[in-house]
Amino acid sequence: PEAEATGALLGLATAPPDRRDGETYATSGGHRLSGSAPAREAASLALAERGSARDLTPLTALLGPDSWFGAHETAVQALLRIGTEEAHEHVLAFCFGTKHFYTWHVGALDAVAAARGVRLGP
Secondary structure, eight states, X not given: OHHHHHHHHHHHHTOOOOTTTSOOEXXXXXXXXXXXXXXXXXXXXHHXXXXXXXXXXXXXXXXXXXXXTHHHHHHHHHHHHHOOHHHHHHHHHHHHTOSSOOHHHHHHHHHHHXXXXXXXXX
């Protein structure tokens, strides 16, 4: 059930918008799930709250170019909590691909540097 729930959340969170009516749909076990913007956002945040090592792939999917922007910070924070080298690599790749840095981007880079023992500043 846990893997199925994660799969359903991932499908809903990453479903592309339907250009005709502004809604998206994801399927789980043959059932059609509402894909309205609030549903996508709730699914994205639910995935980020899980934040365990087994959720690494779904969390990185939330950092994709077509994902909801509001999930980026929570997904990055979840990856930092996982704390593995692979999770940190995904955080670095996401941050390096960002054109505009917010404070949380800098905080994420600082957290990875600290975890790797890199001293910043004097």
